[in-house]
């Protein structure tokens with residue numbers, strides 16, 4: 565279903581490689597802008613699936629939703645860039661061409677119907693052009709396609725509890741504190757029990773909370789959903805690339821808000837089945853919440 569919706573999703577593609585949604589003449593210009601952006605934000609364009617020091621740009625998209633968010637962002641950046649260039653250009657032209665020394669008797673013209681119609685309709689058309697893909701994307705993010713796996717993420721002060729209702733599995737996921745971190749472990753990001761998911765599978769995430777507001781968020785997936793006590797919120801993702809993806813609780817939930825990270829590991833289907841089997845035979849580590 566999403567293959568049809570995401571008009572330019574390509575799992576092999578690197579971010580910023582092509583902006584196929586734009587008309588041909590704009591693509592070169594877009595690539596120039598992307599190039600400039602890359603130059604400014606270069607350190608963050610490595611194969612990132614966790615936040616890096618000083619990172620201010622996106623992580624690599626690994627789901628169709630995030631890929632489209634990413635592409636849409638680049639399209640908007642191009643449109644906005646063109647508008648800024650045009651307005652700034654006009655301003656510079658006016659300042660130079662009509663400066664007092666060069667233009668001693670200023671024009672008294674106050675209205676121009678054609679111009680006024682143009683500068684009203686053009687922005688409207690640009691906004692309509694932006695609105696269509698925007699609503700499409702919103703719908704895609706909001707409506708879970710037919711899913712093959714459901715995961716329930718329950719926020720607690722201050723750790724996550726995960727349930728796999730289809731497999732009768734339930735466990736807690738606690739942060740690994742700095743003193744117990746393995747070499748190479750990511751400070752404030754590692755947990756004792758990762759969420760394991762199969763790649764290329766539609767996964768529905770249902771999230772709720774046992775106490776206060778939390779938010780289940782994984783940037784590389786383009787996923788962020790509030791976990792609200794007494795309520796079930798839903799989102800979905802489909803990871804196209806094996807790897808470990810890090811996220812954080814994204815709703816202020818108390819003093820240890822910064823210490824309840826989210827780690828999702830995407831593995832091939834066979835490995836996932838093995839993990840499910842091992843989890844079922846092992847004693848459950850859930851302690852409450």
Ligand SMILES: [Cu+2]
Pocket residue numbers: 719720777778779813814815816817821824
């Ligand atoms: Cu929280």
